[in-house]
Amino acid sequence: MESAQKQLWHELTAMFGEEHVRFDEEEIELHSYDVWPAAAKWKMQGKRPYQPDVVVRPLSTEQVSKLLVWATRNHVPVTPWGMGSSVTGAPLPMKGGITLDLSLMKRVLALDPDNLVVQVQAGKPGLELELELNERGFTLNHSPQSLDRSTVGGWVSTRATGQFSSRWGGIEELALALTAVLPSGEVIRTPLAPRAAVGPDLRHLFMGAEGTMGVVTEVVMKIFPLPEKRIFETLKFPSVDAGLKAMRRMMQAGLRPFLVRFYDVDEARHVMRDPSFPRPVMLLGFEGLAAVAEAEYAAGLNICAQEDGTAIGPDAALAWMERRFDFSTVENLLALPGGYAETIEVAHFWDGIAETYQALKTALAPLAAEVLGHFSHVYEQGTSLYIILLGQAENDAEAEARIMHIWDVAMRISLEKGAVISHHHGVGIARLPYYRDQLGSSMAALERIKAAVDPAGVMNPGKLGL
Numbered sequence: 001m002e003s004a005q006k007q008l009w010h011e012l013t014a015m016f017g018e019e020h021v022r023f024d025e026e027e028i029e030l031h032s033y034d035v036w037p038a039a040a041k042w043k044m045q046g047k048r049p050y051q052p053d054v055v056v057r058p059l060s061t062e063q064v065s066k067l068l069v070w071a072t073r074n075h076v077p078v079t080p081w082g083m084g085s086s087v088t089g090a091p092l093p094m095k096g097g098i099t100l101d102l103s104l105m106k107r108v109l110a111l112d113p114d115n116l117v118v119q120v121q122a123g124k125p126g127l128e129l130e131l132e133l134n135e136r137g138f139t140l141n142h143s144p145q146s147l148d149r150s151t152v153g154g155w156v157s158t159r160a161t162g163q164f165s166s167r168w169g170g171i172e173e174l175a176l177a178l179t180a181v182l183p184s185g186e187v188i189r190t191p192l193a194p195r196a197a198v199g200p201d202l203r204h205l206f207m208g209a210e211g212t213m214g215v216v217t218e219v220v221m222k223i224f225p226l227p228e229k230r231i232f233e234t235l236k237f238p239s240v241d242a243g244l245k246a247m248r249r250m251m252q253a254g255l256r257p258f259l260v261r262f263y264d265v266d267e268a269r270h271v272m273r274d275p276s277f278p279r280p281v282m283l284l285g286f287e288g289l290a291a292v293a294e295a296e297y298a299a300g301l302n303i304c305a306q307e308d309g310t311a312i313g314p315d316a317a318l319a320w321m322e323r324r325f326d327f328s329t330v331e332n333l334l335a336l337p338g339g340y341a342e343t344i345e346v347a348h349f350w351d352g353i354a355e356t357y358q359a360l361k362t363a364l365a366p367l368a369a370e371v372l373g374h375f376s377h378v379y380e381q382g383t384s385l386y387i388i389l390l391g392q393a394e395n396d397a398e399a400e401a402r403i404m405h406i407w408d409v410a411m412r413i414s415l416e417k418g419a420v421i422s423h424h425h426g427v428g429i430a431r432l433p434y435y436r437d438q439l440g441s442s443m444a445a446l447e448r449i450k451a452a453v454d455p456a457g458v459m460n461p462g463k464l465g466l
């Protein structure tokens with residue numbers, strides 16, 4: 001058996017060359033932990049529940065195709081890896097096999113400044129692409145907090161959203177077309193058009209699929225001119241309900257702040273850097289042509305004033321913009337023995353979000369020293385809710401157990417309240433036990449699609465319950 005496996009790995013090395021096929025401990029360890037806090041605690045305990053046997057770094061769509069043909073023929077699992085910034089365990093290989101690391105596929109293939117699109121290989125790191133575009137006067141308008149540690153293909157595969165999504169939409173609006181390789185090795189390119197009505201949109205087979213349907217190898221992203229003007233404001237509100245109402249009214253009136261983040265009083269203290277700050281706080285930003293940004297700003301502030309929001313100046317919003325990729329509060333706590341932290345995002349309609357928020361805050365309060373809440377991706381129909389938990393346990397084993405308990409409580413309450421269990425972080429391993437309940441009658445159809453696309457079951461096996 002062992003020698004049969006050795007023979008397989010020998011074949012891989014012969015196909016892709018030694019420097020692209022790695023078995024060394026450093027590479028295996030690197031691909032055994034993502035940024036899920038549970039993974040941080042496993043690492044600190046010397047545990048490694050999920051690890052690849054080998055890491056392969058292809059250079060092109062053709063090489064990915066060759067690899068998938070080989071893996072399907074030999075029934076070897078393949079788990080794609082962008083930059084491993086998942087916070088749910090999504091890129092951890094539950095059945096071992098190959099981790100397909102896209103870090104060498106990072107070329108910009110074409111930039112079309114007239115039609116405002118850029119075509120890139122899927123392993124392109126987000127910040128690298130954004131900075132290259134900025135130099136030419138453009139932006140992606142996709143800015144996840146992990147911009148500096150995630151890839152374009154990872155965004156598509158997790159159905160990511162950025163911090164400016166209330167104005168510009170999630171990745172499903174921003175990624176116009178894909179090239180993907182199916183487990184059979186077939187390469188498919190979805191139609192490239194401003195919009196198309198030519199049957200089902202196959203982009204969505206891969207969006208949020210977490211690597212279970214194939215490998216995304218190239219993406220055509222929309223790009224935008226850099227804005228002429230940005231205006232910022234910070235407002236305090238008397239209550240969470242008042243701020244939620246102001247957000248709902250702004251969105252339903254057709255205003256599109258690119259920045260709208262509303263923090264409960266517990267998180268407002270962190271955002272304002274003032275431990276005694278007494279009120280929930282909203283950060284607002286409008287952008288575009290100066291005349292449009294100014295008009296939207298005035299209209300937005302008017303709505304907020306009607307809900308008792310008081311403007312306190314732009315400083316806190318500007319300071320947040322400066323540190324918007326900073327994750328150190330969570331990372332520093334996780335690095336302490338017994339320290340634990342978790343971030344859980346869900347979403348609901350306007351008529352369900354306040355009750356979901358209250359229920360989660362109440363149920364999670366005994367499980368952490370601090371339970372913070374904010375609302376930051378806003379729609380006409382509803383909003384996301386983001387809960388951050390910070391705590392300290394006796395040791396890392398207890399911290400790990402606490403993280404799992406937190407997930408269980410949060411997911412059960414979200415399902416009970418009719419919220420969707422993830423707004424943008426995806427399912428991974430963290431939400432796996434609750435995924436069937438979430439999908440309900442859709443699960444059987446998803447299973448049949450998976451069986452048709454990946455009959456050998458090689459793509460990220462176990463994920464999405466498949």
Ligand SMILES: Cc1cc2nc3c(=O)[nH]c(=O)nc-3n(C[C@H](O)[C@H](O)[C@H](O)COP(=O)(O)OP(=O)(O)OC[C@H]3O[C@@H](n4cnc5c(N)ncnc54)[C@H](O)[C@@H]3O)c2cc1C
Binds near residue numbers: 090143149
């Ligand atoms: C500090 C921090 C902040 C974050 N902020 C946000 C945020 O604001 N918004 C947000 O949406 N998320 C956020 N995340 C979560 C994470 O960054 C996103 O899920 C991101 O899209 C993952 O990208 P990645 O390239 O690192 O993918 P990975 O973590 O490597 O992989 C994620 C999943 O996608 C699959 N995958 C990756 N690349 C491909 C591919 N080319 N083809 C097929 N499958 C693939 C993997 O198998 C895995 O299942 C944050 C994470 C951190 C650590």
